[in-house]
Amino acid sequence: xxxxxxxxxxxxxxxxxxxxxxxxxxxxxxxxxxxxxxxxxxxxxxxxxxxxxxxxxxxxxxxxxxxxxxxxxxxxxxxxxxxxxxxxxxxxxxxxxxxxxxxxxxxxxxxxxxxxxxxxxxxxxxxxxxxxxxxxxxxxxxxxxxxxxxxxxxxxxxxxxxxxxxxxxxxxxxxxxxxxxxxxxxxxxxxxxxxxxxxxxxxxxxxxxxxxxxxxxxxxxxxxxxxxxxxxxxxxxxxxxxxxxxxxxxxxxxxxxxxxxxxxxxxxxxxxxxxxxxxxxxxxxxxxxxxxxxxxxxxxxxxxxxxxxxxxxxxxxxxxxxxxxxxxxxxxxxxxxxxxxxxxxxxxxxxxxxxxxxxxxxxxx
Amino acid sequence: xxxxxxxxxxxxxxxxxxxxxxxxxxxxxxxxxxxxxxxxxxxxxxxxxxxxxxxxxxxxxxxxxxxxxxxxx
Amino acid sequence: xxxxxxxxxxxxxxxxxxxxxxxxxxxxxxxxxxxxxxxxxxxxxxxxxxxxxxxxxxxxxxxxxxxxxxxxxxxxxxxxxxxxxxxxxxxxxxxxxxxxxxxxxxxxxxxxxxxxxxxxxxxxxxxxxxxxxxxxxxxxxxxxxxxxxxxxxxxxxxxxxxxxxxxxxxxxxxxxxxxxxxxxxxxxxxxxxxxxxxxxxxxxxxxxxxxxxxxxxxxxxxxxxxxxxxxxxxxxxxxxxxxxxxxxxxxxxxxxxxxxxxxxxxxxxxxxxxxxxxxxxxxxxxxxxxxxxxxxxxxxxxxxxxxxxxxxxxxxxxxxxxxxxxxxxxxxxxxxx
Numbered sequence: 001x002x003x004x005x006x007x008x009x010x011x012x013x014x015x016x017x018x019x020x021x022x023x024x025x026x027x028x029x030x031x032x033x034x035x036x037x038x039x040x041x042x043x044x045x046x047x048x049x050x051x052x053x054x055x056x057x058x059x060x061x062x063x064x065x066x067x068x069x070x071x072x073x074x075x076x077x078x079x080x081x082x083x084x085x086x087x088x089x090x091x092x093x094x095x096x097x098x099x100x101x102x103x104x105x106x107x108x109x110x111x112x113x114x115x116x117x118x119x120x121x122x123x124x125x126x127x128x129x130x131x132x133x134x135x136x137x138x139x140x141x142x143x144x145x146x147x148x149x150x151x152x153x154x155x156x157x158x159x160x161x162x163x164x165x166x167x168x169x170x171x172x173x174x175x176x177x178x179x180x181x182x183x184x185x186x187x188x189x190x191x192x193x194x195x196x197x198x199x200x201x202x203x204x205x206x207x208x209x210x211x212x213x214x215x216x217x218x219x220x221x222x223x224x225x226x227x228x229x230x231x232x233x234x235x236x237x238x239x240x241x242x243x244x245x246x247x248x249x250x251x252x253x254x255x256x257x258x259x260x261x262x263x264x265x266x267x268x269x270x271x272x273x274x275x276x277x278x279x280x281x282x283x284x285x286x287x288x289x290x291x292x293x294x295x296x297x298x299x300x301x302x303x304x305x306x307x308x309x310x311x312x313x314x315x316x317x318x319x320x321x322x323x324x325x326x327x328x329x330x331x332x333x334x335x336x337x338x339x340x341x342x343x344x345x346x347x348x349x350x351x352x353x354x355x356x357x358x359x360x361x362x363x364x365x
Numbered sequence: 366x367x368x369x370x371x372x373x374x375x376x377x378x379x380x381x382x383x384x385x386x387x388x389x390x391x392x393x394x395x396x397x398x399x400x401x402x403x404x405x406x407x408x409x410x411x412x413x414x415x416x417x418x419x420x421x422x423x424x425x426x427x428x429x430x431x432x433x434x435x436x437x438x
Numbered sequence: 439x440x441x442x443x444x445x446x447x448x449x450x451x452x453x454x455x456x457x458x459x460x461x462x463x464x465x466x467x468x469x470x471x472x473x474x475x476x477x478x479x480x481x482x483x484x485x486x487x488x489x490x491x492x493x494x495x496x497x498x499x500x501x502x503x504x505x506x507x508x509x510x511x512x513x514x515x516x517x518x519x520x521x522x523x524x525x526x527x528x529x530x531x532x533x534x535x536x537x538x539x540x541x542x543x544x545x546x547x548x549x550x551x552x553x554x555x556x557x558x559x560x561x562x563x564x565x566x567x568x569x570x571x572x573x574x575x576x577x578x579x580x581x582x583x584x585x586x587x588x589x590x591x592x593x594x595x596x597x598x599x600x601x602x603x604x605x606x607x608x609x610x611x612x613x614x615x616x617x618x619x620x621x622x623x624x625x626x627x628x629x630x631x632x633x634x635x636x637x638x639x640x641x642x643x644x645x646x647x648x649x650x651x652x653x654x655x656x657x658x659x660x661x662x663x664x665x666x667x668x669x670x671x672x673x674x675x676x677x678x679x680x681x682x683x684x685x686x687x688x689x690x691x692x693x694x695x696x697x698x699x700x701x702x703x704x705x706x707x708x709x710x711x712x713x714x715x716x717x718x719x720x721x722x723x724x725x726x727x728x729x730x731x732x733x734x735x736x737x738x739x740x741x742x743x744x745x746x747x748x749x750x751x752x753x754x755x756x757x758x759x760x761x762x763x764x765x766x767x768x769x770x771x772x773x774x775x
Binding site: 368370372385386387388389390391413 | 627628629630631689690691692693694695697698700
Binding site for chain 3: 001002005010011046047048093225340361363
């Protein structure tokens with residue numbers, strides 16, 4: 001028994017909750033968006049998308065950090081790894097197979113680049129510590145759950161005098177993306193299921209403006225199936241009652257203020273910067289760059305990382321639209337034909353939390 | 366985007382904590398958690414993400430959530 | 439034997455050092471056929487039907503909790519034969535050794551193979567050794583071929599699978615995959631799990647005897663895990679299957695490790711487990727026979743074969759929904775996001 005996991009994965013309560021959801025489902029169609037790859041994954045894996053009444057559309061938004069990374073940023077690191085085979089590139093497993101325009105980290109590794117998968121940025125720092133003669137560049141993607149872990153690692157590197165470690169920060173922030181989606185008017189969103197662990201860090205208060213300025217209710221939900229179902233139920237109650245509030249389902253770890261220590265660490269090393277998102281384009285103050293005081297650890301300052309602008313989506317690939325919830329994976333012409341987990345055409349299929357990967361793996365009965 | 370798993374605090378050692386998930390153990394950093402402030406002790410549970418403990422699990426809140434879920438069942 | 443006891447290129451050159459290595463193998467594997475040191479092994483025909491298999495072992499690390507590459511090569515070969523209903527008899531063992539491998543590591547592995555082969559009643563009757571330059575091979579690769587005897591009338595294979603059959607799994611999944619993973623550099627995780635590396639031929643024999651002809655097909659879910667092997671059975675048989683997640687035995691430590699690393703135990707390798715598709719009527723007897731054997735003590739009935747026409751593998755999750763269970767694509771990489 002894995003505590004705080006298994007209790008939230010039970011058949012009986014799940015079925016009962018689905019019945020309650022049917023009871024409170026609105027007569028008109030509603031579109032609920034989650035913006036977290038882990039939610040996409042969990043909702044697909046446990047069949048929640050298909051099990052809810054047909055009037056409830058569960059959309060997947062730009063919640064997969066791999067998927068929202070701009071093509072140009074992928075190309076940059078792939079190109080860098082090819083030109084610098086003596087530099088160790090440390091990356092989370094998710095990024096390894098993402099296809100750039102010409103190549104991928106996985107392909108470059110087969111060609112001799114020194115690319116290593118890590119589970120934690122601390123593992124990358126450890127590589128740098130063990131081999132002072134080698135430069136280690138950590139290819140850093142992730143939202144506000146991961147960014148503090150990278151910031152802490154940079155602080156540790158400075159404290160321990162490790163000079164051969166740097167980070168390419170491609171971190172992005174969640175609330176600005178939600179705002180951009182709502183401002184774009186492209187997608188009709190009636191309510192949000194907010195990401196449980198991002199909010200553990202930033203606090204539920206960060207979404208206040210969404211209820212206040214846009215009238216969209218939000219529920220911060222955990223990732224186990226009962227959490228997702230109960231969070232959806234809470235959201236539907238709000239819609240039924242005409243409320244637009246920020247509520248917390250995942251109360252066992254999420255609070256209104258969030259984790260202040262983690263926030264402090266994150267902003268000690270990073271500062272907000274404009275950022276380019278696949279599908280959403282350039283969004284002001286939506287990303288994180290390393291502050292000047294830590295420029296020694298900024299891979300962009302240490303190396304020539306080159307940035308060549310390019311189109312995000314390759315011919316036929318609809319990732320940009322899938323990310324915004326505009327197009328369902330099954331509506332992409334390449335889905336499950338040319339584009340499969342073996343032969344991915346875009347990040348949404350290759351990332352384990354990409355929308356297309358989730359649909360392909362779990363929803364093609 | 367946040368694979369975080371709850372684990373039991375088995376040992377606290379300066380700024381790291383040994384966490385047990387179902388019998389498997391991994392060391393996690395406490396750099397992102399005010400351990401003293403939340404009164405972290407062995408036996409408590411934390412959420413571990415990318416090698417860091419990012420929050421203490423509030424047992425009372427967990428029980429309350431389970432109760433609320435049961436109520437609507 | 440070489441500086442600080444390491445394998446040199448000369449060990450593969452055919453001269454004196456090569457002969458020292460051959461002595462190591464011959465002494466360890468100890469049988470009259472091998473001792474003749476011919477280029478081939480001449481065997482008395484084991485009966486009219488022969489099972490023949492081949493495999494290569496490239497596992498990294500070569501020593502892992504619960505075993506080593508040598509033990510794995512013997513068990514893996516025996517199991518490939520066993521799931522065809524064959525009694526394993528003879529094996530070959532070819533070694534491709536990277537220059538610089540410490541000699542005592544090679545000795546440990548060879549002795550491990552000898553012990554395992556002896557306990558299985560399998561003779562290693564022929565082999566080969568090559569040494570490649572440092573950097574051109576990952577410490578040690580072992581290739582084997584195995585020969586076994588198949589009883590008359592024994593026909594096992596996916597074409598025999600029928601709707602209504604049931605699926606039996608011999609024990610916990612994910613143990614080997616986890617055990618090997620924990621030793622990989624950079625994962626720094628303490629999973630008190632040993633590889634389940636074991637020879638299954640006695641378990642298979644017990645299950646076959648109890649089934650009275652009711653076993654349709656058997657496979658061992660090695661690379662790619664249970665999900666991949668079940669998919670292959672569906673594809674080959676043209677039949678769909680429904681597996682219940684809650685019935686699949688997984689050790690708590692393996693689950694914990696999978697949660698921590700973002701892995702799925704259904705895709706991790708197993709080296710001492712089998713799946714058997716059996717006629718529903720003999721399921722109880724087969725399950726009982728399996729559970730009496732130490733290697734099948736956690737055997738469970740995990741699913742059934744469905745009426746057509748779809749040949750998909752479906753999983754009923756712990757929450758009660760059904761979804762497709764794909765075969766493994768790419769490597770399973772620890773997830774972060």
